[in-house]
Amino acid sequence: MAAQNGEAKRTKVTMRVLVTGGTGLVGQAIRRVVEEQPSEDEEWIFVSSKDADLTDTTATQALFDKHQPTHVIHLAAMVGGLFKNLKYNLDFLRNNIRINDNVLHLAYENGVRKCVSCLSTCIFPDKTTYPIDETMVHNGPPHESNFGYSHAKRMIDVQNRAYYVQHGCTFTSVIPTNVFGPHDNFSLEDGHVVPGLMHKVYMAKRDNKPLTVWGTGSPRRQFIYSYDLARLMVWVLKDYQEVDPIILSVGEEDEISIKECAELVVEAMDFKGEVIYDTTKSDGQFKKTASNAKLRKYQPDFKFTPIKQALKETCDWFAENYDIARK
Amino acid sequence: MKVLVTGGSGLIGQAIRMEVEENPKTDEEWVFVGSKEADLRDAKQTKALFEKHRPTHVIHLAAEMGGMFRISTHTVEFLRNNLLINDNVLYNCYAMDVKKCVTALTSAIFPCDSVFPVDESNVHDGPPHESVSGYSWSKRMVDVQNLAYNKQHGCKFTSVVPINCFGPYDNFNLKDGNVMPALIHKAYLAKKNGEALPVWGTGSSRRQFMYSRDLARLMMWTVKEYDEIDPIILAVGPEDEISIKEATELVAEAMDFQGEIAYDTTKSDGQFRKTCSNEKLRKYLPDFEFTPMKEALKATCDWLSQHYEEART
Numbered sequence: 001m002a003a004q005n006g007e008a009k010r011t012k013v014t015m016r017v018l019v020t021g022g023t024g025l026v027g028q029a030i031r032r033v034v035e036e037q038p039s040e041d042e043e044w045i046f047v048s049s050k051d052a053d054l055t056d057t058t059a060t061q062a063l064f065d066k067h068q069p070t071h072v073i074h075l076a077a078m079v080g081g082l083f084k085n086l087k088y089n090l091d092f093l094r095n096n097i098r099i100n101d102n103v104l105h106l107a108y109e110n111g112v113r114k115c116v117s118c119l120s121t122c123i124f125p126d127k128t129t130y131p132i133d134e135t136m137v138h139n140g141p142p143h144e145s146n147f148g149y150s151h152a153k154r155m156i157d158v159q160n161r162a163y164y165v166q167h168g169c170t171f172t173s174v175i176p177t178n179v180f181g182p183h184d185n186f187s188l189e190d191g192h193v194v195p196g197l198m199h200k201v202y203m204a205k206r207d208n209k210p211l212t213v214w215g216t217g218s219p220r221r222q223f224i225y226s227y228d229l230a231r232l233m234v235w236v237l238k239d240y241q242e243v244d245p246i247i248l249s250v251g252e253e254d255e256i257s258i259k260e261c262a263e264l265v266v267e268a269m270d271f272k273g274e275v276i277y278d279t280t281k282s283d284g285q286f287k288k289t290a291s292n293a294k295l296r297k298y299q300p301d302f303k304f305t306p307i308k309q310a311l312k313e314t315c316d317w318f319a320e321n322y323d324i325a326r327k
Numbered sequence: 328m329k330v331l332v333t334g335g336s337g338l339i340g341q342a343i344r345m346e347v348e349e350n351p352k353t354d355e356e357w358v359f360v361g362s363k364e365a366d367l368r369d370a371k372q373t374k375a376l377f378e379k380h381r382p383t384h385v386i387h388l389a390a391e392m393g394g395m396f397r398i399s400t401h402t403v404e405f406l407r408n409n410l411l412i413n414d415n416v417l418y419n420c421y422a423m424d425v426k427k428c429v430t431a432l433t434s435a436i437f438p439c440d441s442v443f444p445v446d447e448s449n450v451h452d453g454p455p456h457e458s459v460s461g462y463s464w465s466k467r468m469v470d471v472q473n474l475a476y477n478k479q480h481g482c483k484f485t486s487v488v489p490i491n492c493f494g495p496y497d498n499f500n501l502k503d504g505n506v507m508p509a510l511i512h513k514a515y516l517a518k519k520n521g522e523a524l525p526v527w528g529t530g531s532s533r534r535q536f537m538y539s540r541d542l543a544r545l546m547m548w549t550v551k552e553y554d555e556i557d558p559i560i561l562a563v564g565p566e567d568e569i570s571i572k573e574a575t576e577l578v579a580e581a582m583d584f585q586g587e588i589a590y591d592t593t594k595s596d597g598q599f600r601k602t603c604s605n606e607k608l609r610k611y612l613p614d615f616e617f618t619p620m621k622e623a624l625k626a627t628c629d630w631l632s633q634h635y636e637e638a639r640t
Contacts, residue, residue: 087479091479105407141451147471148471155468158460158461159403162402165402166400166401166402
């Protein structure tokens with residue numbers, strides 16, 4: 001069972017997991033997975049910026065002192081959409097390096113057995129061949145629009161390797177492709193493509209207006225449901241022993257176009273109005289295909305939630321929780 | 328112009344000091360600081376240092392340094408401490424409105440799988456060699472920060488990539504020092520003790536070497552005139568690359584060592600070439616004249632002989 005905020009329980013457990021960024025999209029999904037299958041041997045603690053400012057070393061140490069985790073899932077980061085990244089590359093770089101350094105170094109100093117951090121497919125080199133795989137992370141500069149964020153995330157991998165080589169720590173990382181799910185950021189300006197579409201459909205339906213999708217709808221993307229990502233991250237925490245990162249994604253064969261995605265969202269939200277593709281707007285990159293061969297090597301039988309079902313669940317959550325959803 | 332030089336007591340700092348003392352200018356003030364004045368890993372101490380001196384320009388040479396052995400076995404410290412030092416210095420440059428900050432990177436930042444010669448555009452093309460990983464990544468982050476400070480705040484922070492440097496005040500330690508000062512020290516000892524001069528490897532590896540006084544002059548030019556944010560390699564040309572064998576023979580000549588040179592071919596040669604292009608430098612300074620090797624080595628050997636007791640050995 002997830003522990004309450006406040007006094008941490010000093011229960012005798014084999015595993016006490018501290019989840020930073022615990023109230024976000026992925027954190028909430030992990031909470032769901034943990035609550036579906038609670039174990040008496042495990043204690044899960046979900047913390048957010050309200051509990052500690054992770055850019056502050058003293059505050060981060062206090063967090064570790066309070067909870068004394070044996071394991072860490074590190075999701076906390078300064079994040080933002082394209083425009084925020086463009087404007088504040090320095091802050092994204094410095095704040096995230098600081099957060100990651102505090103968490104990783106204190107994990108080391110506090111004897112944490114395993115720490116799993118979250119990278120992102122957006123940190124890969126801008127000029128690359130496809131499909132991208134885990135070996136390519138550092139093979140060239142990232143896209144300039146979010147280079148600050150990207151370099152800070154890449155440094156997690158560098159630090160993981162350094163702690164392993166020098167101290168034998170098992171700190172590792174995962175690289176999810178586009179995640180979506182309940183508790184996402186549905187902001188039209190800041191959010192990612194799927195939650196953005198859901199919010200647009202919601203408003204189009206509410207206001208009886210057409211749905212306008214930016215671009216031609218032809219770019220293709222791999223999407224991963226936050227619930228599936230969470231299940232995989234719990235597996236990584238327990239059983240993935242490599243220090244090198246692992247891409248967590250559906251396969252290339254499950255890539256869908258933005259148009260297909262929009263149609264599935266329309267269906268899920270029962271939108272009957274017109275769908276317009278504003279082809280004056282940029283399509284962005286056509287493909288960003290990531291290989292999930294490494295994941296399949298470890299988990300050949302893992303079943304991803306069918307995209308239709310995943311989108312329906314998320315759309316339902318959004319419609320029911322519109323007032324409190326982040327937007 | 329008031330220039331704060333961090334790491335001011337090291338090889339390059341001392342070389343800049345010598346240049347400044349030989350060619351003082353009335354409208355320039357140069358302040359050389361070392362770790363005694365401030366621990367740059369500490370944000371408060373760095374801030375206090377900047378507030379005390381209020382520089383208009385900074386040459387940032389300070390780093391957690393070490394020889395190959397230490398760098399490869401303490402990768403976490405080299406990564407974290409240098410990230411801290413560099414972040415503190417750059418942040419204070421920004422906060423105190425420093426007009427220009429030039430940081431010294433290292434040629435060890437280039438990817439280990441590089442095709443040679445490398446140039447400034449190759450810095451981020453792949454991971455650096457494992458043995459220098461922590462140090463190298465922390466230096467690469469300076470370039471990333473320079474770009475970020477420029478994009479977000481319009482700051483003019485830049486960097487140089489010097490190749491193998493040598494000169495007075497070098498680290499002549501046989502285990503920790505770079506190849507040229509180590510050779511010079513070995514020649515000094517061989518001459519003194521009437522022994523053979525031992526050289527590791529076959530002597531066939533090739534390197535570019537630069538006199539610290541030349542690097543100092545170039546860094547002073549960079550802080551005043553170089554306006555790009557992207558780094559600039561400061562090096563003699565690829566055509567001036569010499570083999571370790573040639574370097575040893577030049578050192579022996581400079582030290583007036585007449586004895587035997589013994590190549591221990593059981594020891595590794597290291598990387599065959601690490602050639603850096605100096606095309607960008609030549610574009611800016613086509614007429615810059617590097618000190619001839621013989622002269623530079625003679626000056627360094629003489630310095631070590633005269634200052635052996637207080638030299639870093």
